[in-house]
Amino acid sequence: MLGAEPEIDSAGKTRISRFGVRWLIGLASMTGLGLLLSFFDTATDDFTAPFARSEPPIALVAMIGATATAAIMWRAVRDWPDEPARWHNDGPWTVVIVATIWSAIAAALVVAHATSLIEGQRNFPPSRTITYRNVLFGIARASNVARGGARAELQSIGVSVGIAQKDYDFMLGKRSRGPSVVRSAGRFCLRADLQRSGPHFRLTRRSLPRGHVVRCPRVQGRILSVPAR
Numbered sequence: 001m002l003g004a005e006p007e008i009d010s011a012g013k014t015r016i017s018r019f020g021v022r023w024l025i026g027l028a029s030m031t032g033l034g035l036l037l038s039f040f041d042t043a044t045d046d047f048t049a050p051f052a053r054s055e056p057p058i059a060l061v062a063m064i065g066a067t068a069t070a071a072i073m074w075r076a077v078r079d080w081p082d083e084p085a086r087w088h089n090d091g092p093w094t095v096v097i098v099a100t101i102w103s104a105i106a107a108a109l110v111v112a113h114a115t116s117l118i119e120g121q122r123n124f125p126p127s128r129t130i131t132y133r134n135v136l137f138g139i140a141r142a143s144n145v146a147r148g149g150a151r152a153e154l155q156s157i158g159v160s161v162g163i164a165q166k167d168y169d170f171m172l173g174k175r176s177r178g179p180s181v182v183r184s185a186g187r188f189c190l191r192a193d194l195q196r197s198g199p200h201f202r203l204t205r206r207s208l209p210r211g212h213v214v215r216c217p218r219v220q221g222r223i224l225s226v227p228a229r
Helices: 018-040 058-076 090-123 165-172
Strands: 130-146 149-154 160-164 181-183 188-197 200-203 213-215
Touching (some): 090 200, 160 165, 165 213
Antiparallel strands (some): 130 149, 188 213
16 A cells, blocks of 8 residues: 555665555656657658647646656655654655656656657648658758767758768868857758648658768759748
8 A cells, every 4th residue: 555654674775665666667668658659759840830739738747747756656665764853864865856757757758759649640641741852951050969969950941850970070071179060051951851741841850860961062953941830
């Protein structure tokens, strides 16, 4: 039972009730579900109408999940000190705090990816979606955001996608140590697949492997620019 009497552990380790353990297993399952959904949620959002999307209250869901987890783990931890002066014991606090943060992240992960997949199926049904291969988009700038990866911001449409570190180094040129932000100045383009369904547009991938950043052709057609509305 959640409100069972505390059990004393002679080794002094933090113990959790059976219900608390089941709750933690549920959090692990939720995290696994979120990671599984992220595996399928690879396309960018619809960038023709970014302000028309019905954003889910992700922060609210995360807050509710974190609050519920904090209350449950508070009751589930079995070795709270009887004397307030001894509450410096960090074992129970660590369990509650870590579980609370874990719950917020897991809930936000599931809701964000699930909503993105649902909206993608609604706006881009396979029967009405056309895919354009290897479309060139002008790059405005690229930034090195993390080790082993970078991001490129596309001109006009304002979409930011992940690019390989090697492509970022290609934009950097011979400079082994350059600025954290590289401006394209019309020299570099991104080669990506574009999907269209009625008035909706999106890229098929929000993170691209090596080889998708190329030099823009000297003579080229109009780089696709879809105005936001």
